[in-house]
Amino acid sequence: MQVDLSKTLYSMDLLARRLVAASFLTDAERDLLLKRQQRSQAYLAGSEIAGTREQRPRPRLIVCGWACRERIMPNGRRQLLSILLPGDLIGGCIDQRALDLVEIVAISNVKVINVASALRMVEENPATYPGIHRGLAQLRFAEEKRLLDHMVRLGSQPALQRIAGFLLELFQRCRVIGFVSAGSFVMPLTQEMLGNALGLSVVHVNRVMRQLKAEHLIDLQAGIVKILDAAGLARVADFSLPDGGRPSERSGRAAVSLA
């Protein structure tokens, strides 16, 4: 289902779209983003976009395809740390050296463009590009938020909620970049990858996905996820107790401990 974009002009249109969503851009800013057509760099699904001992990691923008940051442990186990979608920056946040910490791997076929010079221009003249500057800050903020959300999932949610929340996050991210139609989006993650992202075994991921399907919260076929009941999913994802108690059950617990 990977669309061949080889004939498309690669520009920073995607970045522009995301930034515009949050801020109005000046003409100078539009120029910076849209006039700089660039040759894109392509990576095959499964290949490494940036490795642990990268020579000189340049900030890049994903134009097409999915990638992830992951860490591979000495025993071969993999932990996906975050998913990167079109419009996301690689190494644009934090510090360049942060790339040392993980590997960036293409999940589907991926195309990226180098945004080092554009970023540098913005960093050096924030006043000239106020909208982009602010927009970038928001991108970083969103990335940080996702990281923390995911930590909470891993640390304190059972499998059902981890998966529900994660799917919901992907859904919303896809929607922002216009990759959702009729409540569906293409998700090129195998259940094994989902497991690696969520700290669960493939088998268990499968069972939970199946359960979500049985409860008519999502629908699945051929790598396409359809969110049938976003509100229901959110309800499942946010809450932690096995019984369907409402959030106010703290009083219940309290009552027990008082009894």
Added chain:
Amino acid sequence: MQVDLSKTLYSMDLLARRLVAASFLTDAERDLLLKRQQRSQAYLAGSEIAGTREQRPRPRLIVCGWACRERIMPNGRRQLLSILLPGDLIGGCIDQRALDLVEIVAISNVKVINVASALRMVEENPATYPGIHRGLAQLRFAEEKRLLDHMVRLGSQPALQRIAGFLLELFQRCRVIGFVSAGSFVMPLTQEMLGNALGLSVVHVNRVMRQLKAEHLIDLQAGIVKILDAAGLARVADFSLPDGGRPSERSGRAAVSLA
């Protein structure tokens, strides 16, 4: 064991110490750090240093005591996201708004000083304060690394290794800021907090700590942790297979996929 520092001059000495460790400072830089004595702000153990809906979170430096970033879930469960030690910045990294994402809570009694103006000066004139500028980047880098390490712990390590790795991290961080003597450091975390940080129940934290003690890797008493065998701990923490298999089994995987 909380030393009363009320008569101490609060300066950015700690920050200076950390920065110096990695970079040489110019006179201007020393001045910036050391000449700006500041009134410190104090927080009692358990109190909130910065909340989710903070009016205007200013970057601050922890001068004394331990704090943490945590998220509290609707069901009352808590997930500690990171531990903040003296010399760590609050809200100095990423974006100020990142503070919205979590609460910052004092674990022991804590003192902080405001470093907003100093940070602004450095950001605006990076050339004047090259050492500090680089040093701050390293601080951010280290924080990012810790976050990712912790995610790996939560996502793909069993209890024994989570705890071993976490203790080791605390140990090394304490050593850097000079809070280790004779292999021991004061750790004001209750086992319940450890559990909240590591996604484990109090009971299980206790059992594992006990096991580490039994294996003469650590010693524990009255909130003081003594690392008896750092190398042994590291061995436990880094590896995930029950048997002591060697790391090089990636070749095995490769061979399979090539065959």
Added chain:
DNA sequence: CGAGTTTTTGACCAGCATCAAGATTGGTGG
């Protein structure tokens, strides 16, 4: 159509949570 990958199921078991209760520790007031 056959080989490899991914998904699906079932059977079994282990790691860790939960529940419950007792032992320590530290702090407080008499």
Added chain:
DNA sequence: CCACCAATCTTGATGCTGGTCAAAAACTCG
């Protein structure tokens, strides 16, 4: 200095969530 209380630590018993093993079905692709 001791009695007392709350918080923390410790330990045992029991059960559930989710891991592991194994193998069969459904896809995918050349």
